[in-house]
Amino acid sequence: MLIYIAGAGAMGCRFGYQLLKNGQDVILLDNWDAHIAAIQSRGLEITGDKTDTVHIPIMHPTEATQKADLIILFTKAMQLPTMLQEIKQIIGPRTKVLCLLNGLGHEDVIRQYVPLKDILMGVTIWTAGLEGPGKAILAGTGTINLQSIDPNGKGDAEQIVTILNGAGLNAIYDDDVLPNIWRKACVNGTMNPTCALLECNIGQFFATDEAPIMVKNIIHEFVMVGEAKGIALDEDEITKYVMDTSVKAAHHYPSMYQDLVQNHRPTEINYINGAVARMGKQLNIATPYCQMITDLVLAKQQILGIK
Amino acid sequence: MLIYIAGAGAMGCRFGYQLLKNGQDVILLDNWDAHIAAIQSRGLEITGDKTDTVHIPIMHPTEATQKADLIILFTKAMQLPTMLQEIKQIIGPRTKVLCLLNGLGHEDVIRQYVPLKDILMGVTIWTAGLEGPGKAILAGTGTINLQSIDPNGKGDAEQIVTILNGAGLNAIYDDDVLPNIWRKACVNGTMNPTCALLECNIGQFFATDEAPIMVKNIIHEFVMVGEAKGIALDEDEITKYVMDTSVKAAHHYPSMYQDLVQNHRPTEINYINGAVARMGKQLNIATPYCQMITDLVLAKQQILGIK
Numbered sequence: 001m002l003i004y005i006a007g008a009g010a011m012g013c014r015f016g017y018q019l020l021k022n023g024q025d026v027i028l029l030d031n032w033d034a035h036i037a038a039i040q041s042r043g044l045e046i047t048g049d050k051t052d053t054v055h056i057p058i059m060h061p062t063e064a065t066q067k068a069d070l071i072i073l074f075t076k077a078m079q080l081p082t083m084l085q086e087i088k089q090i091i092g093p094r095t096k097v098l099c100l101l102n103g104l105g106h107e108d109v110i111r112q113y114v115p116l117k118d119i120l121m122g123v124t125i126w127t128a129g130l131e132g133p134g135k136a137i138l139a140g141t142g143t144i145n146l147q148s149i150d151p152n153g154k155g156d157a158e159q160i161v162t163i164l165n166g167a168g169l170n171a172i173y174d175d176d177v178l179p180n181i182w183r184k185a186c187v188n189g190t191m192n193p194t195c196a197l198l199e200c201n202i203g204q205f206f207a208t209d210e211a212p213i214m215v216k217n218i219i220h221e222f223v224m225v226g227e228a229k230g231i232a233l234d235e236d237e238i239t240k241y242v243m244d245t246s247v248k249a250a251h252h253y254p255s256m257y258q259d260l261v262q263n264h265r266p267t268e269i270n271y272i273n274g275a276v277a278r279m280g281k282q283l284n285i286a287t288p289y290c291q292m293i294t295d296l297v298l299a300k301q302q303i304l305g306i307k
Numbered sequence: 308m309l310i311y312i313a314g315a316g317a318m319g320c321r322f323g324y325q326l327l328k329n330g331q332d333v334i335l336l337d338n339w340d341a342h343i344a345a346i347q348s349r350g351l352e353i354t355g356d357k358t359d360t361v362h363i364p365i366m367h368p369t370e371a372t373q374k375a376d377l378i379i380l381f382t383k384a385m386q387l388p389t390m391l392q393e394i395k396q397i398i399g400p401r402t403k404v405l406c407l408l409n410g411l412g413h414e415d416v417i418r419q420y421v422p423l424k425d426i427l428m429g430v431t432i433w434t435a436g437l438e439g440p441g442k443a444i445l446a447g448t449g450t451i452n453l454q455s456i457d458p459n460g461k462g463d464a465e466q467i468v469t470i471l472n473g474a475g476l477n478a479i480y481d482d483d484v485l486p487n488i489w490r491k492a493c494v495n496g497t498m499n500p501t502c503a504l505l506e507c508n509i510g511q512f513f514a515t516d517e518a519p520i521m522v523k524n525i526i527h528e529f530v531m532v533g534e535a536k537g538i539a540l541d542e543d544e545i546t547k548y549v550m551d552t553s554v555k556a557a558h559h560y561p562s563m564y565q566d567l568v569q570n571h572r573p574t575e576i577n578y579i580n581g582a583v584a585r586m587g588k589q590l591n592i593a594t595p596y597c598q599m600i601t602d603l604v605l606a607k608q609q610i611l612g613i614k
Binding site for chain 2: 205
């Protein structure tokens with residue numbers, strides 16, 4: 001089975017590494033030249049829970065030619081359309097495409113390149129870090145929930161679940177994956193823009209008197225919009241999940257903080273709170289909290305000269 | 308006429324200086340020891356449009372004993388209750404109290420210490436700076452609009468207008484001062500928390516793609532709440548006024564930026580957007596944009612350890 005990892009950041013490296021070690025044919029695709037050069041010359045170096053170095057093929061997306069059996073999408077949200085455009089040539093009639101990106105609404109983008117019957121949507125709570133080109137830090141454990149958008153694709157999807165589990169990735173076929181995707185988006189939508197704007201870690205934000213009401217207001221908008229789209233969401237359960245996550249991840253600086261504050265890179269705000277605000281507008285549901293925090297993050301990007 | 312300036316920051320120094328030069332009996336009241344010591348030993352030093360040094364009495368509020376003819380309130384909003392408590396002894400049956408603080412809702416606080424018939428509410432667009440204890444920078448020009456809350460107080464208030472004009476302060480009696488107070492609050496409510504959170508000047512904020520919609524959303528809430536309180540506000544005119552001000556003040560960092568980012572001091576957010584959110588709650592008017600930006604500024608204060 002030929003598996004491409006489209007987007008070989010920290011998470012792409014984790015998945016590529018674990019699948020390769022399990023004997024799968026894996027090719028990483030990325031556009032970061034220094035990362036490609038490092039992995040091609042020294043191999044992919046793993047630290048964290050274990051230390052290892054593996055030789056794993058990596059190339060620019062446009063260099064890939066062989067049709068894929070499986071493509072795992074792991075780009076940043078805003079890179080997705082370009083990535084899909086660049087890997088069109090490896091999407092064949094038997095290619096399955098599994099989306100594990102953070103955020104909401106990616107299926108609408110993927111549909112433009114992949115028949116509905118071949119799209120799998122998923123969500124993962126695995127984490128990973130990159131400490132430089134070719135160097136991944138893998139620690140802790142996680143899970144994957146995934147589902148075929150087309151119910152007839154369940155059988156094929158279950159084979160992919162088996163392959164992921166062979167690689168120790170704790171996947172399950174989830175007949176109702178969308179609520180879990182929205183649930184994770186609520187975690188990102190409450191912690192990421194707030195910590196990025198306030199320049200603090202998750203514990204510092206949640207320790208403020210204002211955090212609980214801000215979190216509640218943001219989650220409420222996600223739930224209203226999600227339910228209008230037919231996704232059953234339990235507001236109380238999600239709030240508890242977010243609060244529990246905030247305790248576990250208290251010392252963590254969310255990815256949006258890293259993007260905006262540390263690395264002055266574009267954030268994924270348009271695919272998290274911004275996506276809810278956009279859908280809210282279409283559905284005539286007020287989403288002022290999501291809109292305001294999206295606008296503030298976008299304004300901050302511009303003030304910092306981030307393009 | 309004995310005039311106390313209660314709060315001898317930059318603006319208090321400007322008013323005290325100009326009234327003193329015009330021959331009025333002026334006493335500055337403040338709690339900043341270094342500022343008091345500097346003015347008592349070296350005098351109040353003026354730079355900017357002109358250079359001057361004047362000897363002007365200054366003391367702690369609790370040290371003032373002689374009943375006032377006029378008290379001009381010029382504290383930071385959150386210092387107002389303490390100041391009123393500390394100057395109770397100089398408020399007599401013939402004392403007029405003129406409030407020129409930024410923000411909304413101060414009349415409700417002043418009423419607890421001063422009979423309604425003696426309260427004048429005002430708004431000024433004069434500016435001033437302090438470059439250290441005892442050193443005021445006075446540049447540019449401005450105006451004052453003021454009104455007696457009790458219409459029967461108009462005659463006395465007009466005498467105060469005459470005194471202020473004698474000192475070159477360009478005052479007018481305004482039979483409808485509240486809309487002007489709210490108009491200025493809209494300027495503060497759109498520029499201050501945004502520039503403070505985004506750590507930028509007014510021009511940088513207004514140059515972002517998101518500024519116009521954020522400004523519009525915030526002004527709309529001020530207008531809805533103000534109108535529910537019986538204050539006639541012209542949303543289009545206020546929006547134009549805010550946009551015009553943003554052009555004139557493009558290079559300026561608003562006071563809330565100075566407080567939060569530069570000096571790590573408490574901001575006036577609870578008396579600007581926070582006041583609108585509180586009033587909105589009482590009136591059952593949704594004010595999510597004011598609420599969210601207030602919560603973000605308050606959270607930032609806590610994260611910075613500002614008390």
